[in-house]
Amino acid sequence: MRRDPEQRAAPPGDSRRPRIHQPTGHGGPRPTRTADILRPTFGRFLWNAYDHIGLLVLANLLWVALCLPVLTAPAATAGLFFLARKIANGEEAHLRDLLAGFRRDLLPASKAGAFTLIAGFVLWVAVDFYSHLGGWARLPGMLLAGALIWAGLFLLLMHAHLHPLIADGERTLRKTLRKAALLTLDNVGYTVGVAVQALLVALLCLLTGAGLILILGSALAVLLATGHRELLKRYFPDSPEAQEPEDTRRWRDVLRPWEAPKGR
Numbered sequence: 001m002r003r004d005p006e007q008r009a010a011p012p013g014d015s016r017r018p019r020i021h022q023p024t025g026h027g028g029p030r031p032t033r034t035a036d037i038l039r040p041t042f043g044r045f046l047w048n049a050y051d052h053i054g055l056l057v058l059a060n061l062l063w064v065a066l067c068l069p070v071l072t073a074p075a076a077t078a079g080l081f082f083l084a085r086k087i088a089n090g091e092e093a094h095l096r097d098l099l100a101g102f103r104r105d106l107l108p109a110s111k112a113g114a115f116t117l118i119a120g121f122v123l124w125v126a127v128d129f130y131s132h133l134g135g136w137a138r139l140p141g142m143l144l145a146g147a148l149i150w151a152g153l154f155l156l157l158m159h160a161h162l163h164p165l166i167a168d169g170e171r172t173l174r175k176t177l178r179k180a181a182l183l184t185l186d187n188v189g190y191t192v193g194v195a196v197q198a199l200l201v202a203l204l205c206l207l208t209g210a211g212l213i214l215i216l217g218s219a220l221a222v223l224l225a226t227g228h229r230e231l232l233k234r235y236f237p238d239s240p241e242a243q244e245p246e247d248t249r250r251w252r253d254v255l256r257p258w259e260a261p262k263g264r
Helices: 034-051 053-067 073-088 096-104 106-131 135-167 173-186 188-208 216-235
Strands: none
Touching (some): 034 053, 034 188, 034 216, 053 096, 073 106, 073 135, 073 216, 096 106, 106 173, 135 173, 135 188, 188 216
Protein backbone atom coordinates (compact mmCIF):
# COMPACT_ATOMS: atom_id res chain seq x y z
CA MET A 1 0.00 0.00 0.00
CA ARG A 2 1.53 3.26 -1.09
CA ARG A 3 2.00 5.75 1.74
CA ASP A 4 4.39 8.54 2.64
CA PRO A 5 7.28 7.03 4.66
CA GLU A 6 6.14 8.95 7.73
CA GLN A 7 2.62 7.52 7.44
CA ARG A 8 3.31 3.98 6.31
CA ALA A 9 1.90 1.41 8.67
CA ALA A 10 1.49 4.08 11.33
CA PRO A 11 0.74 1.94 14.38
CA PRO A 12 -1.48 2.72 17.34
CA GLY A 13 -0.03 5.44 19.49
CA ASP A 14 1.29 7.32 16.44
CA SER A 15 -0.40 10.69 16.08
CA ARG A 16 -0.19 10.42 12.29
CA ARG A 17 -2.30 7.28 12.17
CA PRO A 18 -5.67 7.72 10.44
CA ARG A 19 -8.54 6.77 12.69
CA ILE A 20 -10.03 3.33 12.55
CA HIS A 21 -13.77 3.25 12.07
CA GLN A 22 -15.55 2.86 15.40
CA PRO A 23 -19.07 1.55 16.07
CA THR A 24 -21.67 4.27 15.66
CA GLY A 25 -24.81 2.28 16.25
CA HIS A 26 -26.69 -0.50 14.51
CA GLY A 27 -26.25 0.98 11.04
CA GLY A 28 -22.82 2.59 11.46
CA PRO A 29 -19.37 1.35 10.50
CA ARG A 30 -17.83 -1.41 12.56
CA PRO A 31 -14.20 -2.12 13.42
CA THR A 32 -12.52 -4.63 11.15
CA ARG A 33 -12.62 -8.08 12.72
CA THR A 34 -9.55 -10.30 12.77
CA ALA A 35 -11.27 -12.82 10.50
CA ASP A 36 -12.00 -10.02 8.00
CA ILE A 37 -8.24 -9.54 7.65
CA LEU A 38 -7.02 -13.14 7.86
CA ARG A 39 -9.52 -14.60 5.39
CA PRO A 40 -8.64 -12.32 2.43
CA THR A 41 -4.98 -12.48 3.44
CA PHE A 42 -4.78 -16.22 2.90
CA GLY A 43 -6.97 -16.15 -0.19
CA ARG A 44 -4.96 -13.41 -1.88
CA PHE A 45 -1.73 -15.12 -0.82
CA LEU A 46 -2.76 -18.35 -2.55
CA TRP A 47 -3.60 -16.54 -5.78
CA ASN A 48 -0.47 -14.39 -5.58
CA ALA A 49 1.60 -17.55 -5.21
CA TYR A 50 -0.31 -19.26 -8.04
CA ASP A 51 0.13 -16.28 -10.38
CA HIS A 52 3.88 -16.00 -9.70
CA ILE A 53 4.89 -19.58 -8.92
CA GLY A 54 7.84 -19.61 -11.33
CA LEU A 55 9.17 -16.30 -10.04
CA LEU A 56 8.79 -17.43 -6.43
CA VAL A 57 10.77 -20.61 -7.05
CA LEU A 58 13.61 -18.68 -8.68
CA ALA A 59 13.49 -16.03 -5.95
CA ASN A 60 13.65 -18.68 -3.24
CA LEU A 61 16.67 -20.34 -4.81
CA LEU A 62 18.42 -16.97 -5.11
CA TRP A 63 17.48 -16.15 -1.50
CA VAL A 64 18.94 -19.44 -0.27
CA ALA A 65 22.17 -18.73 -2.17
CA LEU A 66 22.41 -15.21 -0.73
CA CYS A 67 21.80 -16.56 2.79
CA LEU A 68 24.71 -19.01 2.63
CA PRO A 69 27.31 -16.44 3.82
CA VAL A 70 25.03 -16.03 6.91
CA LEU A 71 25.97 -12.36 7.40
CA THR A 72 24.01 -11.47 4.28
CA ALA A 73 20.90 -13.43 5.38
CA PRO A 74 19.02 -10.40 6.83
CA ALA A 75 19.60 -8.33 3.68
CA ALA A 76 18.65 -11.30 1.48
CA THR A 77 15.42 -11.66 3.44
CA ALA A 78 14.77 -7.94 3.06
CA GLY A 79 15.24 -8.29 -0.69
CA LEU A 80 12.80 -11.19 -0.73
CA PHE A 81 10.21 -9.08 1.10
CA PHE A 82 10.82 -6.17 -1.28
CA LEU A 83 9.90 -8.51 -4.15
CA ALA A 84 6.97 -9.95 -2.17
CA ARG A 85 5.63 -6.45 -1.50
CA LYS A 86 5.48 -5.73 -5.23
CA ILE A 87 3.64 -9.00 -5.79
CA ALA A 88 1.18 -8.27 -2.97
CA ASN A 89 0.52 -4.80 -4.40
CA GLY A 90 -0.21 -6.22 -7.83
CA GLU A 91 2.81 -4.49 -9.37
CA GLU A 92 5.03 -5.92 -12.07
CA ALA A 93 7.70 -7.97 -10.32
CA HIS A 94 10.99 -9.41 -11.55
CA LEU A 95 13.81 -11.42 -10.02
CA ARG A 96 16.06 -8.37 -10.14
CA ASP A 97 13.74 -6.71 -7.61
CA LEU A 98 15.14 -9.08 -4.98
CA LEU A 99 18.65 -7.79 -5.67
CA ALA A 100 17.37 -4.20 -5.68
CA GLY A 101 15.80 -4.75 -2.27
CA PHE A 102 18.98 -6.43 -1.06
CA ARG A 103 21.00 -3.32 -1.89
CA ARG A 104 18.39 -0.82 -0.69
CA ASP A 105 17.66 -2.46 2.67
CA LEU A 106 21.12 -3.85 3.44
CA LEU A 107 21.76 -1.56 6.42
CA PRO A 108 18.32 -1.51 8.13
CA ALA A 109 17.86 -5.26 7.64
CA SER A 110 21.33 -6.01 9.01
CA LYS A 111 20.60 -3.89 12.09
CA ALA A 112 17.28 -5.68 12.62
CA GLY A 113 18.98 -9.06 12.20
CA ALA A 114 21.74 -8.19 14.66
CA PHE A 115 19.17 -6.96 17.19
CA THR A 116 17.15 -10.17 16.86
CA LEU A 117 20.23 -12.34 17.29
CA ILE A 118 21.51 -10.42 20.34
CA ALA A 119 18.09 -10.13 21.98
CA GLY A 120 17.36 -13.82 21.41
CA PHE A 121 20.71 -14.84 22.88
CA VAL A 122 20.29 -12.59 25.94
CA LEU A 123 16.78 -13.92 26.56
CA TRP A 124 17.94 -17.53 26.23
CA VAL A 125 20.83 -17.03 28.69
CA ALA A 126 18.56 -15.18 31.13
CA VAL A 127 15.87 -17.89 31.01
CA ASP A 128 18.46 -20.59 31.57
CA PHE A 129 19.97 -18.67 34.50
CA TYR A 130 16.76 -17.79 36.33
CA SER A 131 15.14 -21.19 35.80
CA HIS A 132 18.05 -22.91 37.60
CA LEU A 133 18.08 -20.79 40.74
CA GLY A 134 17.66 -22.74 43.93
CA GLY A 135 16.62 -22.17 47.53
CA TRP A 136 14.48 -19.13 48.33
CA ALA A 137 15.10 -17.72 44.82
CA ARG A 138 13.58 -20.73 43.06
CA LEU A 139 10.01 -19.35 42.81
CA PRO A 140 11.01 -15.78 41.83
CA GLY A 141 13.47 -17.25 39.35
CA MET A 142 10.79 -19.40 37.72
CA LEU A 143 8.45 -16.41 37.50
CA LEU A 144 11.16 -14.30 35.88
CA ALA A 145 12.01 -17.11 33.47
CA GLY A 146 8.34 -17.42 32.53
CA ALA A 147 8.07 -13.67 31.92
CA LEU A 148 11.18 -13.77 29.73
CA ILE A 149 9.77 -16.67 27.71
CA TRP A 150 6.68 -14.55 27.01
CA ALA A 151 8.98 -11.68 26.03
CA GLY A 152 10.75 -13.98 23.60
CA LEU A 153 7.42 -15.09 22.14
CA PHE A 154 6.41 -11.45 21.70
CA LEU A 155 9.72 -10.73 19.94
CA LEU A 156 9.04 -13.66 17.62
CA LEU A 157 5.51 -12.40 16.83
CA MET A 158 6.89 -8.95 16.04
CA HIS A 159 8.63 -10.47 13.03
CA ALA A 160 5.26 -10.78 11.32
CA HIS A 161 5.51 -6.99 10.91
CA LEU A 162 9.26 -6.32 10.98
CA HIS A 163 10.32 -7.12 7.42
CA PRO A 164 7.09 -5.84 5.84
CA LEU A 165 7.80 -2.51 7.54
CA ILE A 166 11.37 -2.47 6.22
CA ALA A 167 10.06 -3.27 2.74
CA ASP A 168 7.61 -0.39 3.18
CA GLY A 169 10.55 1.99 3.60
CA GLU A 170 11.29 2.20 7.33
CA ARG A 171 14.97 3.06 7.78
CA THR A 172 15.74 3.41 11.49
CA LEU A 173 15.87 0.39 13.79
CA ARG A 174 14.18 2.21 16.67
CA LYS A 175 11.17 3.29 14.64
CA THR A 176 10.86 -0.08 12.94
CA LEU A 177 10.89 -1.96 16.26
CA ARG A 178 8.45 0.52 17.80
CA LYS A 179 5.95 0.18 14.97
CA ALA A 180 6.33 -3.60 14.87
CA ALA A 181 5.70 -3.80 18.63
CA LEU A 182 2.67 -1.51 18.50
CA LEU A 183 1.18 -3.29 15.51
CA THR A 184 1.60 -6.58 17.37
CA LEU A 185 -0.06 -5.23 20.53
CA ASP A 186 -2.93 -3.63 18.61
CA ASN A 187 -3.50 -6.70 16.43
CA VAL A 188 -2.75 -9.70 18.63
CA GLY A 189 -5.44 -11.82 16.97
CA TYR A 190 -4.20 -11.06 13.48
CA THR A 191 -0.54 -11.54 14.41
CA VAL A 192 -1.18 -14.93 16.01
CA GLY A 193 -3.49 -15.89 13.15
CA VAL A 194 -1.03 -15.04 10.39
CA ALA A 195 1.70 -16.85 12.37
CA VAL A 196 -0.52 -19.96 12.36
CA GLN A 197 -1.04 -19.56 8.62
CA ALA A 198 2.73 -19.29 8.18
CA LEU A 199 3.20 -22.48 10.20
CA LEU A 200 0.68 -24.29 8.00
CA VAL A 201 2.53 -23.17 4.87
CA ALA A 202 5.84 -24.26 6.42
CA LEU A 203 4.34 -27.63 7.37
CA LEU A 204 3.07 -28.15 3.83
CA CYS A 205 6.53 -27.34 2.44
CA LEU A 206 8.07 -29.74 4.96
CA LEU A 207 5.72 -32.55 3.94
CA THR A 208 6.53 -32.06 0.27
CA GLY A 209 10.26 -32.08 1.01
CA ALA A 210 11.34 -30.14 -2.07
CA GLY A 211 9.20 -27.19 -0.97
CA LEU A 212 11.72 -26.37 1.76
CA ILE A 213 14.30 -25.41 -0.86
CA LEU A 214 12.05 -24.40 -3.74
CA ILE A 215 9.47 -22.05 -2.24
CA LEU A 216 9.29 -21.91 1.57
CA GLY A 217 11.01 -18.54 2.08
CA SER A 218 9.36 -16.75 -0.83
CA ALA A 219 5.93 -18.16 0.06
CA LEU A 220 6.19 -16.92 3.65
CA ALA A 221 7.37 -13.51 2.43
CA VAL A 222 4.38 -13.20 0.09
CA LEU A 223 2.02 -14.33 2.87
CA LEU A 224 3.30 -11.75 5.35
CA ALA A 225 3.49 -8.99 2.73
CA THR A 226 -0.08 -9.73 1.65
CA GLY A 227 -1.22 -9.77 5.26
CA HIS A 228 0.53 -6.47 5.98
CA ARG A 229 -1.26 -4.90 3.03
CA GLU A 230 -4.62 -6.18 4.25
CA LEU A 231 -3.88 -5.01 7.79
CA LEU A 232 -3.09 -1.47 6.63
CA LYS A 233 -6.61 -1.18 5.24
CA ARG A 234 -7.74 -1.09 8.86
CA TYR A 235 -5.71 2.06 9.45
CA PHE A 236 -6.45 3.66 6.07
CA PRO A 237 -10.14 2.79 5.50
CA ASP A 238 -10.57 5.50 2.85
CA SER A 239 -7.58 4.47 0.73
CA PRO A 240 -8.10 3.12 -2.82
CA GLU A 241 -6.68 -0.23 -1.71
CA ALA A 242 -9.33 -0.55 1.00
CA GLN A 243 -12.07 -0.11 -1.60
CA GLU A 244 -10.77 -2.76 -3.99
CA PRO A 245 -13.08 -5.74 -4.66
CA GLU A 246 -12.36 -9.20 -3.37
CA ASP A 247 -10.68 -11.74 -5.59
CA THR A 248 -13.56 -13.62 -7.19
CA ARG A 249 -11.56 -16.55 -8.54
CA ARG A 250 -12.33 -20.03 -7.24
CA TRP A 251 -10.54 -23.37 -7.18
CA ARG A 252 -12.02 -24.45 -10.51
CA ASP A 253 -10.21 -21.49 -12.06
CA VAL A 254 -6.93 -23.26 -11.36
CA LEU A 255 -7.89 -25.92 -13.92
CA ARG A 256 -9.43 -23.43 -16.35
CA PRO A 257 -7.50 -20.19 -15.85
CA TRP A 258 -8.59 -18.71 -19.18
CA GLU A 259 -12.15 -18.46 -17.81
CA ALA A 260 -11.10 -16.89 -14.50
CA PRO A 261 -12.03 -13.25 -13.83
CA LYS A 262 -9.22 -10.92 -12.89
CA GLY A 263 -8.64 -10.81 -9.14
CA ARG A 264 -7.68 -7.16 -9.01
